[in-house]
Every structure is written in C-alpha cells, then in structure tokens.
Amino acid sequence: xxxxxSSIRLKVMLIVLVTSLAALLFASVVLVAYDVxxxxxxxxxxxxxxxxxxxxTSAPALVFLDTLTAHQSLAALAIRPEVQAAAVYTADGHLFxxxxxxNKPRDFPTQVGxxxxxxxxxxxxLFREIDDTDGRVGTVYLAAQYDLNDRLANYLxxxxxxxxxxxxxxxxxxxxxxxxxxxxxLAIADVAQQVRARRDFSLRVxxxxxxxxxxxxxxxNAMMAEVAEAQASLLDSNRRKDEFLATLAHELRSPLGPIRxxxxxxxxxxxxxxxxxxxxxxxxxxxxxxxxxxMDLSRISRDVLELRYSDFxxxxxxxxxxxxxxxxAEEAGHTLEVEIENPDLPLSADRARIVQxxxxxxxxxxxxxxxxxxxxxxxxxQDAKLTVExxxxxxxxxxxxxxxxxxxxxxxxxxxEKTRGGLGLGLALAQRLVALHGGTLTACxxxxxxxxxxxxxxxxxxxxxxxxxxxxSPAREVASAKLRILVADxxxxxxxxxARLLIVLGHDADVAFDGQQALDLMGExxxxxxxxxxxxxxxxxxxxxxxxRESELDHRMLLVALTGWGQESDKQRALxxxxxxxxxxxxxPEQLVEALRPAVLGAGGVTALPPA
Amino acid sequence: xxTHPGLRLARALGLVALAAAPVAARMAALGVAPAAAExxxxxxxxxxxxxxxxxKFSGYVEWPHAAMATDRTPLVIGVxxxxxxxxxxxxxxxxxxxxARPVSVVRVKAFEPLPTLHVLFIGRSESxxxxxxxxxxxxxxxxxxxxxxxxxxxxSMINFDVTGGRVRFDVGLASAQKxxxxxxxxxxxxxxMVEKRSP
Numbered sequence: 001x002x003x004x005x006s007s008i009r010l011k012v013m014l015i016v017l018v019t020s021l022a023a024l025l026f027a028s029v030v031l032v033a034y035d036v037x038x039x040x041x042x043x044x045x046x047x048x049x050x051x052x053x054x055x056x057t058s059a060p061a062l063v064f065l066d067t068l069t070a071h072q073s074l075a076a077l078a079i080r081p082e083v084q085a086a087a088v089y090t091a092d093g094h095l096f097x098x099x100x101x102x103n104k105p106r107d108f109p110t111q112v113g114x115x116x117x118x119x120x121x122x123x124x125x126l127f128r129e130i131d132d133t134d135g136r137v138g139t140v141y142l143a144a145q146y147d148l149n150d151r152l153a154n155y156l157x158x159x160x161x162x163x164x165x166x167x168x169x170x171x172x173x174x175x176x177x178x179x180x181x182x183x184x185x186l187a188i189a190d191v192a193q194q195v196r197a198r199r200d201f202s203l204r205v206x207x208x209x210x211x212x213x214x215x216x217x218x219x220x221n222a223m224m225a226e227v228a229e230a231q232a233s234l235l236d237s238n239r240r241k242d243e244f245l246a247t248l249a250h251e252l253r254s255p256l257g258p259i260r261x262x263x264x265x266x267x268x269x270x271x272x273x274x275x276x277x278x279x280x281x282x283x284x285x286x287x288x289x290x291x292x293x294x295m296d297l298s299r300i301s302r303d304v305l306e307l308r309y310s311d312f313x314x315x316x317x318x319x320x321x322x323x324x325x326x327x328x329a330e331e332a333g334h335t336l337e338v339e340i341e342n343p344d345l346p347l348s349a350d351r352a353r354i355v356q357x358x359x360x361x362x363x364x365x366x367x368x369x370x371x372x373x374x375x376x377x378x379x380x381x382q383d384a385k386l387t388v389e390x391x392x393x394x395x396x397x398x399x400x401x402x403x404x405x406x407x408x409x410x411x412x413x414x415x416x417e418k419t420r421g422g423l424g425l426g427l428a429l430a431q432r433l434v435a436l437h438g439g440t441l442t443a444c445x446x447x448x449x450x451x452x453x454x455x456x457x458x459x460x461x462x463x464x465x466x467x468x469x470x471x472x473s474p475a476r477e478v479a480s481a482k483l484r485i486l487v488a489d490x491x492x493x494x495x496x497x498x499a500r501l502l503i504v505l506g507h508d509a510d511v512a513f514d515g516q517q518a519l520d521l522m523g524e525x526x527x528x529x530x531x532x533x534x535x536x537x538x539x540x541x542x543x544x545x546x547x548x549r550e551s552e553l554d555h556r557m558l559l560v561a562l563t564g565w566g567q568e569s570d571k572q573r574a575l576x577x578x579x580x581x582x583x584x585x586x587x588x589p590e591q592l593v594e595a596l597r598p599a600v601l602g603a604g605g606v607t608a609l610p611p612a
Numbered sequence: 613x614x615t616h617p618g619l620r621l622a623r624a625l626g627l628v629a630l631a632a633a634p635v636a637a638r639m640a641a642l643g644v645a646p647a648a649a650e651x652x653x654x655x656x657x658x659x660x661x662x663x664x665x666x667x668k669f670s671g672y673v674e675w676p677h678a679a680m681a682t683d684r685t686p687l688v689i690g691v692x693x694x695x696x697x698x699x700x701x702x703x704x705x706x707x708x709x710x711x712a713r714p715v716s717v718v719r720v721k722a723f724e725p726l727p728t729l730h731v732l733f734i735g736r737s738e739s740x741x742x743x744x745x746x747x748x749x750x751x752x753x754x755x756x757x758x759x760x761x762x763x764x765x766x767x768s769m770i771n772f773d774v775t776g777g778r779v780r781f782d783v784g785l786a787s788a789q790k791x792x793x794x795x796x797x798x799x800x801x802x803x804x805m806v807e808k809r810s811p
Contacts, residue, residue: 056798057798057801059798060672060796060798060799060801060802061801061802063668063671063802064665064668064781064802065661065778065779066780066802069801069802132671133671133672134668134671134712134713135709135712
C-alpha cells in the first residue's frame with residue numbers, strides 16, 4: 001500500500017492517518033446510527049407528549065361536544081412545522097375535529113388505531129387515547145414528517161469538524177512521536193549514505209533505543225566494524241604487495257648493472273664477434289625492461305610516479321621506439337611501417353614514457369603476430385589531439401576481452417604464456433602512463449585472427465610554433481681525455497664492473513666498497529670525478545659528498561650519485577648534498593659518458609663512442 | 613358525516629353515555645343508540661344531553677375541602693323542577709362502571725330546606741322565582757346550574773343555552789368564586805360565554 005512512499009517518516013504518518021481515519025469513521029458511523037435512533041425516539045416522545053397535550057386541551061371540547069374549541073386546540077399544532085395533520089376522534093371512533101398543515105391534503109384515517117406510534121420511512125403517525133376525569137373520552141391522531149436529512153445536515157458538519165480535528169491532532173502527534181521510531185532507521189540510512197560517499201568505514205550510528213531498531217543499529221555497527229577491519233587488512237596486504245613488488249624489482253635489477261657493464265666492457269675489449277655477448281646484452285636489456293615495467297607499475301599503484309615534461313616534435317619519438325623493437329621485429333620476420341602525418345607537430349609530454357608506451361604496444365604487436373606479419377605505426381593529429389595507432393594483422397582479441405587485457409598480470413591466453421613470455425604488465429602500464437598524460441589508450445579488434453589496433457590519444461598541450469627541442473644526445477662520444485675516477489659501491493661486482501667499464505672507456509678507475517674507504521682514497525689521490533653509490537655502510541653517499549664539498553678535498557671534483565631510487569626528491573636530495581649529477585641504476589654506458597662530460601670537457605676533447 | 617343536528621346530538625349523547633360504560637354494554641349500545649335516536653324527539657334528546665352535561669360539569673369544578681374531602685367523596689346532584697331530567701340522569705349513571713365515583717341524585721322541592729348538595733339544577737319550571745332559589749343555594753358551596761335565559765344575572769353559575777340545535781352553556785365565574793367554587797379553565801374554554809362580573 002505504501003510501497004511507493006519514499007520516506008519512512010511519511011510512511012509512519014500515513015499509517016497513523018489511515019488508522020485514525022478508519023477508527024474515526026467507524027466511531028462516526030456508530031455515533032450517527034446511535035444518534036439517529038435516539039433522536040428519532042426522543043422526537044417521537046416529544047410528539048407523543050404534544051399529542052397528549054392536544055388531547056388534554058380538547059378533552060372538555062369532546063365532553064361538551066364543542067368542535068370549534070377542539071379545532072382551535074388542534075390549530076395550536078401549527079407551531080410544530082413537522083406536524084402535517086392531526087385529528088381528534090370521539091370515543092366511538094368518529095372524526096370530531098381535524099387539523100392539516102396548509103397545502104397538505106386533508107387525509108385522515110377512517111379507523112382509529114391502537115395507542116402508540118409508528119414510522120413508515122419518514123412518515124410518523126400516532127394515536128393517543130384521551131383520558132379525562134371520567135375515563136376515556138376520545139383519541140388524538142397525529143401525522144408528522146420526520147426529516148432525517150435535516151438531522152443529518154445538522155449533525156454531519158459537526159461530525160466532519162470532529163473527524164478533521166482529530167485527524168489533525170493525530171497527524172500532529174504522529175509527527176511529534178514518529179521520530180522515536182524513525183530516528184534510528186534514518187540515522188542508519190544517513191550513515192550508510194555517508195559510508196558509501198566517503199568510503200569511511202569508521203562511521204558509527206549512535207544507539208539510543210533498546211528495541212529492534214536498537215538491535216539493528218548494533219548489527220549495523222558490528223557489520224561496519226567488520227568491513228572496516230577487512231578493508232584495513234585488504235589495504236595493508238595490498239600495500240605490502242606493492243612494497244614487495246618494489247623491493248623485488250629493485251633487488252632483481254641490482255645484478256643487471258654489473259652484468260651489463262661487464263658485457264659492454266668485454267665487447268669494447270675486442271670480443272665483438274662473440275655471439276654469446278650479444279645474447280647476454282640483449283637478454284639483459286629485455287630483463288631490464290621487464291623489471292622497469294614492474295617498478296613503474298609499482299610506482300603508479302603507490303602514486304609516486306612522476307612525469308618529466310618536455311617539448312619536442314613528434315618525429316623525435318620514432319628512433320628510440322624503433323630502436324627498442326627492431327631486433328625482435330626482424331627476428332619474427334615482421335615488416336614495420338611508419339606513417340607520420342605531421343612529423344614536426346610539437347608535443348609536450350614525458351618523452352621517455354611515451355617512447356615506453358608506444359614501445360610496449362609495438363612489442364605486444366610483435367609478440368602476438370605470427371611470423372611475417374605487418375605492423376603499422378600511424379601518427380596523426382585531430383582536434384588538438386595526437387593519435388598514435390599501432391596496428392597488426394596478428395591473432396586479434398575477442399570482443400569480450402577488450403577491457404580485460406588492460407588489467408595488470410593478465411594475458412590473453414595463458415597457454416601461450418610460455419612461448420610469448422612477459423609478465424602481462426605492458427598494456428596495464430601503458431594505459432596508466434597515458435592516463436597520467438591526460439590521454440586514453442583503447443584497443444579494438446575485429447575478433448580472433450583478425451589483427452588488433454591499439455590507439456593512444458594524447459592532448460597536444462604544446463602551443464603552435466614552439467621551437468622544437470634540439471634532437472637529443474649525440475651520445476656516442478667517448479672521452480679522449482683520460483680521467484682519474486673513483487667508484488664507490490658496497491656491491492663489489494657493481495663497483496668493479498663499473499670501474500672496468502671506465503677503464504675500457506679510457507680512464508683510470510679506483511674502487512672503494514664503503515664511504516669511509518672512498519674518503520680515505522680521496523685523501524690519498526686526486527680524482528677528476530667520483531661515482532658514489534648512496535646506500536653504503538658506515539658513511540653513505542650523501543655524507544661523502546657533503547664532506548668532500550666541506551673539505552679542502554674539493555678541487556671541483558665531479559660528483560655523480562648512483563642510486564636505485566630515481567624520484568625527483570631523491571635527485572634533489574643528491575644535489576643538496578653536493579652532487580653534480582644523479583644517475584639511476586642500472587646505468588647505461590651512454591648515460592655514464594654523458595654524466596662525465598663536464599669533467600671530460602674540463603680535461604680535454606671528446607670523441608665518439610664506438611657503436612654498441 | 614351526516615349533518616342532521618338531531619342525529620349528531622344522538623351520537624354525541626351515545627358518546628357521553630357510553631364513555632364510562634363497560635366494554636360489553638358499550639358494544640350493545642352502539643347498535644341501539646342510532647336507532648333510538650331516530651325515534652327520540654328533539655326535546656328528549658336535548659334533555660338527555662343536559663343531564664349528561666350536568667354530571668360532566670363536576671369533573672371541571674373544585675369544591676372547598678369541607679364540602680368535598682376527596683375525589684372519592686360521593687357526589688350529590690340535586691334536581692329541582694325537572695323530573696324527566698332527573699330520571700335521565702339516573703339512567704345514565706346506572707350505565708357507568710362499577711368502580712366509578714359514587715354519584716347520587718336527589719330530587720329537591722322549591723323553597724324547602726336544601727339537603728347536602730354539590731350540584732343543584734333548577735329546571736325551567738321554576739323560572740318565575742329563580743332569584744330567591746339561587747340566593748338560597750348560594751349560601752353554601754353548591755354549583756348552581758339553570759336552564760333559563762338571563763339566569764347568570766341572578767347568580768346562576770352555569771346556564772344552558774340551546775342555539776341551532778346545539779346545547780351550549782354560559783358560565784358565571786364570579787358567582788362560582790363567591791360560593792368558594794373553582795372552575796377549571798378547560799371548562800371555561802368550551803363555555804359559550806363566561807361572565808366574570810359579579811351580578
């Protein structure tokens with residue numbers, strides 16, 4: 001009945017209203033019925049008395065046969081408008097005198113009835129014997145119109161006022177009293193609403209009743225406590241997972257640097273023809289990329305990833321993207337096609353991240369396309385948006401999986417995992433990176449076996465006419481000037497492989513395995529540059545840098561910080577401590593050369609780095 | 613309803629006479645009354661009505677306590693100068709219920725000492741010396757009823773008057789009051805004329 005009423009408060013009041021109305025109507029009907037009955041009885045009694053009076057006054061007239069006086073007695077009934085007709089009969093039943101209301105028919109019974117009255121619908125008739133001093137002298141007859149409607153017309157407005165007044169009082173009372181019933185429920189509803197809106201499971205409802213609603217409040221609060229606990233433990237385990245992932249990636253990456261440096265050094269030392277070294281190098285790069293993906297995802301989920309915006313033309317993206325994928329594409333026998341609508345379109349973005357995103361998409365396309373496929377990279381701009389499409393003619397994606405593929409750790413076909421490889425992070429990471437740029441990454445595919453297209457849309461923030469940044473890094477240079485460099489790292493392999501790389505590059509290098517040792521060596525020798533790991537026992541990298549800058553050791557030695565943590569804050573901290581440069585592990589040889597450039601320039605010329 | 617005055621009076625008489633009669637007697641009388649009325653002369657009818665009235669007056673008059681201790685005290689009606697009426701009255705009284713109030717009829721002769729009476733009817737035959745007769749009766753609480761025109765002026769309290777075949781009466785209220793009688797207003801209501809001035 002009240003299913004459509006939206007407020008419980010209203011519902012309670014409606015119930016009270018309907019209940020009161022029903023009770024009042026019942027009471028009214030009974031009251032009216034009772035009143036009609038008693039009123040009719042008293043009305044009849046009244047008329048009977050009237051008839052008695054008429055009889056008494058006309059008794060002498062009957063006794064002394066005075067019809068005139070009898071008529072006059074009856075005529076007095078005119079004061080009773082309801083009396084339609086009246087008559088006096090003699091004791092032997094003959095009509096003696098009559099009275100009829102004007103305009104009413106003069107119709108009188110020929111037969112005298114028994115003492116008493118009767119109602120025929122609204123018509124009331126009465127016979128009343130007339131007794132006088134010497135017994136019965138005649139009979140009075142009276143006919144009257146009993147008007148029930150008149151009575152009701154008088155009575156019903158009063159009743160209506162009573163009913164309406166009672167309803168108003170009931171409504172007022174229910175409004176005042178309903179809160180004891182509805183308040184706890186409304187409080188629960190309110191808190192539930194807040195919990196949903198604010199995701200704050202610590203909210204509780206105050207209990208102020210001991211009835212079922214009180215129990216409901218308790219149950220609700222207990223439920224909230226459980227949810228809060230479950231959520232806390234969920235958040236906690238999620239945070240621990242993220243931390244674990246970060247640590248895992250960090251730890252997995254540590255050995256890569258040394259391996260890479262060692263391989264690089266070996267190659268520079270003239271073992272270029274070694275196929276094994278190429279494999280090591282390639283696999284290390286691949287592994288480094290996987291671990292980078294993992295770390296990035298971890299950073300994004302912990303909300304600590306920062307974008308380094310710079311302005312550059314679209315064209316600048318291509319070499320690095322293609323570089324990263326060329327080998328795999330060739331291996332798989334794919335044809336790579338690049339269509340760039342407007343190569344000079346200026347873009348403001350984190351260049352390295354965009355390269356990473358497109359590179360991931362490209363890798364994906366290579367991986368999920370059977371041998372000899374064609375992969376097209378299409379760059380276009382429309383409505384101040386840059387779109388980059390990576391289209392392949394590979395295995396495609398079923399329509400119901402189009403959303404799912406962007407979930408971390410998801411791969412299209414688990415059974416293919418072994419042959420395709422990968423952690424299933426590439427697309428998830430790419431989508432998040434694009435989102436950080438304010439863009440979108442979507443996938444579309446006609447279905448399995450019909451290839452797929454990934455479309456990156458990025459806002460073009462850069463204003464028209466911005467000077468394109470100069471093409472980056474002619475990094476393939478090597479110092480011709482021989483520098484004396486100190487490498488300090490508590491990882492022996494790390495320190496020694498780096499030192500060896502530096503030596504291969506034509507420098508002198510010493511190693512130290514903790515901060516104190518580094519300071520000692522600096523006291524003994526004069527170095528052009530020092531590459532210091534931050535996380536070292538006894539004296540950490542920051543401390544070493546600070547002491548160097550504070551002491552007389554500082555003869556403009558180039559200080560390069562080397563850490564596993566590449567946040568902006570880490571860099572700032574390194575610069576504050578006195579470092580000139582900050583490098584994040586694993587360090588590519590090109591980055592190392594670039595970092596050492598100021599020292600090289602200070603010492604002499606520059607030569608090109610031999611191709612890697 | 614028929615309009616013949618005689619018949620009307622006959623019926624009225626039947627009513628008056630039978631009012632107090634037992635049910636069985638009344639049933640019998642119903643058949644007889646109209647037939648008897650046809651045979652009766654107007655004079656007989658008039659006299660019978662007057663006899664009935666004479667008895668009925670007592671119901672609307674209150675005597676002093678000394679004269680009428682209770683309403684069961686036997687009522688004594690004296691008739692002077694109209695033997696036929698006295699007989700009519702006696703016939704009428706005989707038809708009354710057993711438990712009705714005791715009433716006796718006493719024949720009174722003119723200028724003889726009056727016995728104990730409540731009502732005294734002086735017939736038309738005594739009209740010539742009505743004044744002394746009335747004066748004598750008025751020394752005691754007696755309702756004096758006469759049948760002579762102008763009798764009220766002589767101190768009569770109720771005087772019959774027949775006009776148009778109808779038996780009516782006038783009331784001398786002041787005279788009645790002087791004798792210590794109280795007349796019911798209901799009686800006055802049906803009187804043809806009420807004389808309030810003292811004669």
